Amino acid sequence: MNLNERKLKILQAIVSDFIRSAEPVGSRTLSRKYEMGISPATIRNEMADLEEMGFLTHPYTSAGRVPSTKAYRFYVDDLMERYELAEEEKSRIREKLNATIMELDRTVEHAAKLLSELTNLTSFAMTSSKIDDYLKYVNFIPVDEDTVVLVLVSESGKATHTTLKIRVPYREEHLELLAKVMTYNYKGRKLTDILTMDIIREFESDIAVMSRLAESIMPRFLSTLEGMLDVELYWDGLMNIFKQPEYSDIEKAKSFLETISRKKFTDVLINRENGVIITIGEEHPDENLKEYSLITATYAINGKNIGKLGVIGPTRMQYDHVTSVIEYLTEHLNQAFITGGEDNEEEERPD
Amino acid sequence: MNLNERKLKILQAIVSDFIRSAEPVGSRTLSRKYEMGISPATIRNEMADLEEMGFLTHPYTSAGRVPSTKAYRFYVDDLMERYELAEEEKSRIREKLNATIMELDRTVEHAAKLLSELTNLTSFAMTSSKIDDYLKYVNFIPVDEDTVVLVLVSESGKATHTTLKIRVPYREEHLELLAKVMTYNYKGRKLTDILTMDIIREFESDIAVMSRLAESIMPRFLSTLEGMLDVELYWDGLMNIFKQPEYSDIEKAKSFLETISRKKFTDVLINRENGVIITIGEEHPDENLKEYSLITATYAINGKNIGKLGVIGPTRMQYDHVTSVIEYLTEHLNQAFITGGEDNEEEERPD
DNA sequence: GTTTAGCACTCACCTTCAAAGAGTGCTAAC
DNA sequence: GTTAGCACTCTTTGAAGGTGAGTGCTAAAC
Numbered sequence: 001m002n003l004n005e006r007k008l009k010i011l012q013a014i015v016s017d018f019i020r021s022a023e024p025v026g027s028r029t030l031s032r033k034y035e036m037g038i039s040p041a042t043i044r045n046e047m048a049d050l051e052e053m054g055f056l057t058h059p060y061t062s063a064g065r066v067p068s069t070k071a072y073r074f075y076v077d078d079l080m081e082r083y084e085l086a087e088e089e090k091s092r093i094r095e096k097l098n099a100t101i102m103e104l105d106r107t108v109e110h111a112a113k114l115l116s117e118l119t120n121l122t123s124f125a126m127t128s129s130k131i132d133d134y135l136k137y138v139n140f141i142p143v144d145e146d147t148v149v150l151v152l153v154s155e156s157g158k159a160t161h162t163t164l165k166i167r168v169p170y171r172e173e174h175l176e177l178l179a180k181v182m183t184y185n186y187k188g189r190k191l192t193d194i195l196t197m198d199i200i201r202e203f204e205s206d207i208a209v210m211s212r213l214a215e216s217i218m219p220r221f222l223s224t225l226e227g228m229l230d231v232e233l234y235w236d237g238l239m240n241i242f243k244q245p246e247y248s249d250i251e252k253a254k255s256f257l258e259t260i261s262r263k264k265f266t267d268v269l270i271n272r273e274n275g276v277i278i279t280i281g282e283e284h285p286d287e288n289l290k291e292y293s294l295i296t297a298t299y300a301i302n303g304k305n306i307g308k309l310g311v312i313g314p315t316r317m318q319y320d321h322v323t324s325v326i327e328y329l330t331e332h333l334n335q336a337f338i339t340g341g342e343d344n345e346e347e348e349r350p351d
Numbered sequence: 352m353n354l355n356e357r358k359l360k361i362l363q364a365i366v367s368d369f370i371r372s373a374e375p376v377g378s379r380t381l382s383r384k385y386e387m388g389i390s391p392a393t394i395r396n397e398m399a400d401l402e403e404m405g406f407l408t409h410p411y412t413s414a415g416r417v418p419s420t421k422a423y424r425f426y427v428d429d430l431m432e433r434y435e436l437a438e439e440e441k442s443r444i445r446e447k448l449n450a451t452i453m454e455l456d457r458t459v460e461h462a463a464k465l466l467s468e469l470t471n472l473t474s475f476a477m478t479s480s481k482i483d484d485y486l487k488y489v490n491f492i493p494v495d496e497d498t499v500v501l502v503l504v505s506e507s508g509k510a511t512h513t514t515l516k517i518r519v520p521y522r523e524e525h526l527e528l529l530a531k532v533m534t535y536n537y538k539g540r541k542l543t544d545i546l547t548m549d550i551i552r553e554f555e556s557d558i559a560v561m562s563r564l565a566e567s568i569m570p571r572f573l574s575t576l577e578g579m580l581d582v583e584l585y586w587d588g589l590m591n592i593f594k595q596p597e598y599s600d601i602e603k604a605k606s607f608l609e610t611i612s613r614k615k616f617t618d619v620l621i622n623r624e625n626g627v628i629i630t631i632g633e634e635h636p637d638e639n640l641k642e643y644s645l646i647t648a649t650y651a652i653n654g655k656n657i658g659k660l661g662v663i664g665p666t667r668m669q670y671d672h673v674t675s676v677i678e679y680l681t682e683h684l685n686q687a688f689i690t691g692g693e694d695n696e697e698e699e700r701p702d
Numbered sequence: 703g704t705t706t707a708g709c710a711c712t713c714a715c716c717t718t719c720a721a722a723g724a725g726t727g728c729t730a731a732c
Numbered sequence: 733g734t735t736a737g738c739a740c741t742c743t744t745t746g747a748a749g750g751t752g753a754g755t756g757c758t759a760a761a762c
Contacts, residue, residue, distance in 0.1 A: 026754050041706050044755065062712040062754045106513075141488050141504050149510040151502050153492050159500040159512045162457075239612070242605045250601045254593045261590070377725050390735050395726065413725045413741045705762070712755075722745080732735075 003053075008079070009036070010046050011055055015067045015075045019316050022245045024064030069281040069315065072293070076278055076319050083320035085328055089118060093325075097332055107336075109234050111299075111309055111329055116237025118325045121317065122260065125309040126269055127232045133158065133191050138182040140175040148175060154191065195226060233266055246314050259288045260312060269308055274298040276327060281315040293317050297326045299333040354404075359430070360387070361397050362406055366418045366426045370667050373596045375415030420632040420666065423644070427629055427670050434671035436679055440469060444676075448683055458687075459650075460585050462660055462680055467588025469676045472668065473611065476660035477620050478583045484509065484542050489533040491526040499526060505542065546577060584617055597665050610639045611663060620659055625649040627678060632666040644668050648677045650684045 003011075013034045014025045027040040027047060036043065047065050050056045055074065056065040067075070096114055100106045112125035137153040143163070148170075151161045186194050238257065247253045259265065268286055272279075276297045282290050295317075296310030309330070311322055354362075364385045365376045378391040378398060387394065398416050401407045406422040418426070447465055451457045463476035488504040494514070499521075502512045537545050589608065598604045610616065619637055623630075627648045633641050646668075647661030660681070662673055 024754085028754075039706050040754095041708090042704085045705085048756080058755090060713055061756090063714080064754065136494065137492050139490070139492065139502075141490065141502065141510070143487065143504060143506075143508045147508050149502075149504050149508070151490075151492065151500075151510075151512065153494060153500050155494075157494040157498050157500070157514050159492070159502075159514060161502060161510045161512050163508050163510060239605065239608055242601065248601050250593065250599050250604060253601060253604070254590065257590055375725090379725075391725095392727095392735050392737095393733085396734085399727080409726090411742055412727090414743080415725065703762100705760105707760080708758090710755105710757090712753105714751105714753090716751080717749090719748085720746090722743105724741105724743085726739105726741075728739090729737090730735100731737100732733105 006038070007046055007050060010043060011050055011067075011071060012075070012079050014047075014056065014065055015071055015079070018067055019318055022316055024059060024066050026064035029064070067316075069283060072280045072315055072319070073283070076280070076323075080320050080323075083324040085324050089325070090328060092118075093329055093332060097329075097336065107333070108299075108307060108309070109236075111333055112234050112236040115309060115311060115325060115329060116240055119311055119313075119318070119322045120237070120240050120243055121311040121313040121322065122235065122237045122240050123309065123311045124236070124260075124269075125234045125307065126266070127158070127307045134188055135186045135191055135194060136188075138186065139179045142170075142172050142175055145169065155188075195222060231266060231270060233269075235260070241313070244314050246316070256292070259292070262288070264288070268294075269296065269310075272296050272308065274306070276323060276330075278319065278323070291315065293319075295319075295322055295326060297330045299330045357389070358397050358401060361394060362401055362418075362422060363426070363430050365398075365407065365416055366422055366430070369418055370669055373667055375410060375417050377415035380415070418667075420634060423631045423666055423670070424634070427631070427674075431671050431674075434675040436675050440676070441679065443469075444680055444683060448680075448687060458684070459658060459660070460587075462650075462684055463585050463587040466660060466662060466676060466680060467591055470662055470664075470669070470673045471588070471591050471594055472662040472664040472673065473586065473588045473591050474660065474662045475587070475611075475620075476585045476658065477617070478509070478658045485539055486537045486542055486545060487539075489537065490530045493521075493523050493526055496520065506539075546573060582617060582621060584620075586611070592664070595665050595667075597667070607643070610643070613639070615639070619645075620647065620661075623647050623659065625657070627674060627681075629670065629674070642666065644670075646670075646673055646677060648681045650681045 010030070013030055013036075017025045017030070017033070027043040030036065030043055031038065031040045047056060050071075051058070051065065055068055055071040057068050059066060093114055096110055097107060100110050108125045108127070112123045115121075115125075116123035134155040135152065136155050137151070139151045141149040141151065143149060146166050146169075148164050148166060149161055150164055151159065153159045241247050241253055241256050247256060264286070268284075268289070276295070278293070278295050279289075280293045284290050284292070284294070291314070292312050293315045294310065294312050296308050298306055298308055300306050310326065311317075361381070364381055364387075368376045368381070368384070378394040381387065381394055382389065382391045398407060401422075402409065402416065406419055406425065407416040408419050410417060444465055447461055448458060451461050459476045459478070463474045466472075466474035466476075485506040486503065487506050488502070490502045492500040492502065494500060497517050497520075499515050499517060500512055501515055502510065504510045592598050592604055592607050598607060615637070619635075619640065627646070630640075630645045632644060635641050635643075635645070642665070643663050644666045645661060645663050647659050649657055649659055651657055661677065662668075
């Protein structure tokens with residue numbers, strides 16, 4: 001059996017209608033709403049074929065048809081038309097992003113926020129793991145007798161700081177010296193390599209003067225460094241899940257929120273390929289994700305620092321719109337980050 | 352009508368029972384479960400009195416009795432017995448907090464986590480507003496040609512950093528000089544005062560050499576400073592709300608999550624008094640909070656940097672246990688922060 | 703050989719109804 | 733003052749029946 005034009009049209013109509021209404025689509029509704037020029041009975045015959053081919057399912061014998069994962073996949077790959085963002089949406093993205101483009105940390109959070117607002121789904125943004133990053137700078141900032149702030153900056157521009165309690169009395173010169181020595185020693189080294197070095201031993205033998213100070217600081221330096229390796233995940237629009245009719249059941253909503261807050265979910269994100277990736281329902285290898293669709297995209301800062309952002313929601317998701325929003329967002333992010341300014345659009349013109 | 356001993360006993364039993372079961376308490380159940388030595392009929396008479404006095408309500412004519420806000424308040428103030436934490440709970444708190452006590456930022460997050468785990472409620476921890484704080488240190492850390500990290504530290508030890516894109520080419524010496532000049536100029540000034548100063552103008556006239564650099568950095572310096580003034584609110588155990596039977600209705604759960612994510616809620620927290628404060632249901636001036644109870648406590652770092660942590664949940668809350676957990680947690684936090692070490696308990700001994 | 707009308711059938715959903723159960727309030731007796 | 737008894741109230745549960753949207757199949761029409 002092959003997908004002739006009429007079957008295609010019917011499939012398309014069912015997917016679109018179900019995405020909008022969340023209700024199983026019946027033959028009569030279909031022939032009324034979309035001018036098919038054929039009777040409900042004919043549509044029923046076609047539907048039966050489509051079901052046999054694995055594109056549609058039945059929740060129960062006498063309900064309308066619901067698209068399967070295969071149908072969504074087919075829709076996304078072949079049927080879906082490009083969704084042109086409204087000028088209003090575009091300008092909203094531009095304005096909001098440009099307002100914070102100079103503070104990189106926040107820009108990504110704003111992108112996630114925009115994404116959830118424009119799609120009505122739950123969105124996230126993730127900084128990439130810093131496994132391939134190198135340490136650039138170590139500094140200690142004295143606060144009072146027993147408190148200092150440790151600042152670490154990596155090659156890719158990611159910074160972390162943490163406030164440390166110091167058990168031993170210290171002198172500012174010592175701190176400064178320690179920072180210099182540490183910077184000198186670790187600059188250009190892979191973060192992960194530093195973690196595996198036996199640096200406490202090294203220091204103890206090396207610099208007797210500061211040994212107690214160093215001893216007190218080193219373990220915390222390492223755990224700060226470790227924290228730097230963690231990916232960060234911002235969520236936005238978590239409450240949007242309540243807008244979807246399929247999650248009006250408390251158990252479903254709970255299960256959704258639990259699934260996405262699991263550590264496992266971060267791993268799934270990390271392991272996804274770059275570019276705009278759509279994974280639909282049962283396509284997920286992960287059991288917990290099988291009833292959701294996930295769309296992620298990659299953004300690059302300075303063409304190097306890679307992170308991801310995306311949305312998660314029911315398989316019944318407005319794929320065309322969501323894809324367009326994500327594409328526009330990441331393109332805008334990338335461009336802005338590369339040319340490095342808020343007025344990049346003017347600067348970019350060749351003449 | 353006065354509260355004789357028997358009424359007290361009945362009230363106490365009703366409150367305890369309802370806190371445990373979330374079901375309206377009937378006279379027969381009461382006489383069976385608690386050995387009252389009186390018949391259901393007598394209990395009914397007393398209940399009618401208690402209702403007239405405002406301590407109990409009826410969801411409908413023939414349901415059992417439910418405690419009113421007034422009853423909870425009375426219970427908390429006069430009836431409630433001190434809940435002695437299990438040794439296991441205590442040691443769990445000690446261990447978890449001691450593990451991170453050297454990194455102040457994380458300790459508070461861990462405290463919130465413990466709180467939600469031990470009480471099964473939604474918890475939060477808030478750093479205090481930095482309105483009364485003073486700037487201590489400004490530094491710029493060069494990353495590459497057009498990126499620097501700005502680090503600000505305040506007197507109270509709070510640090511922030513942000514990654515900045517710089518539009519103009521810079522030299523490291525200039526950055527260093529700028530940091531020195533800024534530190535010199537603003538050190539010891541109130542954060543809020545700096546925000547209201549016309550610092551852009553000042554710089555332009557002062558230091559011509561760095562004017563373009565300064566011009567590029569100043570607005571972002573201010574917005575970073577502004578961000579420093581924000582309180583930070585960590586949440587934990589948000590999903591715990593689903594464990595409460597009264598929130599098995601999706602609308603209720605949604606409304607809870609929305610209420611606590613409103614900006615308004617932060618304001619409520621900021622304006623609460625210090626110490627352990629319990630606010631029950633209708634005692635809240637804020638309309639949205641009238642069906643919840645809120646327990647907050649204050650913690651001090653170095654006896655100075657004040658933040659709050661607490662829980663929010665249904666008025667039917669195990670007040671005695673929650674209060675004990677919060678007290679133990681904050682005491683432990685304060686002590687650890689003051690004496691400034693993980694082995695403070697030994698150091699503190701007089702002999 | 704398609705297409706369509708007709709019809710029996712299925713299942714979810716809604717309403718109605720009745721019974722069960724927990725609890726109250728009142729009265730009269732102890 | 734306390735309690736037993738009883739009528740009454742209101743929720744909850746489950747069964748029964750009707751409705752409506754939809755299907756699958758068959759036979760007739762094109």
